[in-house]
Amino acid sequence: MKGLGLGGYEPDSQRDVAVAFRIQVAEDEQFIPSHRHRKGQLILALHGAITCEVENAMWMVPPQFAVWIPGLVPHSNRATPGAQLCFLFIEPGAAAMPEHCCTLKISPLVRELILSLSTRLGNELKTEATQRLTRVLFDELPQQPQEQLQLPVSLHPKIRMMVETMAAEPAEWQTLGQWASRFAMSERNLARLVVKETGLSFRRWRHQLQLILALQMLIGGQTVQQTALSLGYESTTAFITMFRKGLGQTPGRYLNALTTPSQ
Incomplete structure (x- = not known):
């Protein structure tokens, strides 16, 4: 995970309800082998695309879509060269997200909420403004429509x-x-x-x-x-x-x- 520009962030080491990181995929960092973490993860494609293998299925994530991976589910990721992604980690039970993996079509509002959260790290995550932003995100995110972009x-x-x-x-x-x-x-x-x-x-x-x-x-x-x-x-x-x-x-x-x- 460190090689993806997360600054050494370990999802399971902190209890922030929501943390987002914007990622630029380098030429030699296109594949992340199978791993899992306690927090749920949303992978949003901003530019380019990413394919995730999860639960005996391949999930395709083109721009304006995201794949939701519940906590503790093993998954691997492969991105197109130069892809721009945003990773959103959510504490278990913090949002009413699906209990299964799925591809979500992300609205412009939810996209901007996630990108805004990605600019707030460290102590900024604990401010009232960030907590309000997170509450709006958690209201909107579970309502995003699911799309069938997976291969069994x-x-x-x-x-x-x-x-x-x-x-x-x-x-x-x-x-x-x-x-x-x-x-x-x-x-x-x-x-x-x-x-x-x-x-x-x-x-x-x-x-x-x-x-x-x-x-x-x-x-x-x-x-x-x-x-x-x-x-x-x-x-x-x-x-x-x-x-x-x-x-x-x-x-x-x-x-x-x-x-x-x-x-």
Whole structure:
């Protein structure tokens, strides 16, 4: 945690009800291995994106969204190069937050409350003004809508191999038949395994992974055409159709709605 610019702050060593830190991710600090802490943590993406692996699921956090991780839940984080993030640590029971991990769509008001809190450290956290700000934040934060930007995964070695390989080479591993051949299994048995381990059909599971990868690529600066090609789509139209079905908007409109210049 120290390498992320938290100034040596250890979440479990202090009892402040809410502490926020603004983070600039350096090129060599893009991955934080699995860890946990007593305090709950909200990870807000300001610029760039971060992917968290929590509770056998991958959670994608694009700008204007945040992932909520309850206290004591093991999680790892991977950010895009140069990402700007804000970490908010909340004392257990201090706010009426969900008891499960989730992605939240953050309103401009809540975003500014968190950023304002991130400028107040040390003795400033105990002032009446900061306590009033925190009370407003705790009123608003639990009301933020949840979004489905997670990919179910599991510890099963075949599922792990599929996730890691498809994430690294999405254009090369498109079909259930390819994987069945790789594992020397029938397509029916592999399809059943995917449903058992993830709760989704192979097609829906693959599309969810593609959505996560697409958001990473698009936020990272790739065009819609480049992203479609990287994911193995033969036409941009087919990719846009998949994206719209998953997130309700075309890639261009979705990204335009997310774009808020970082201050």
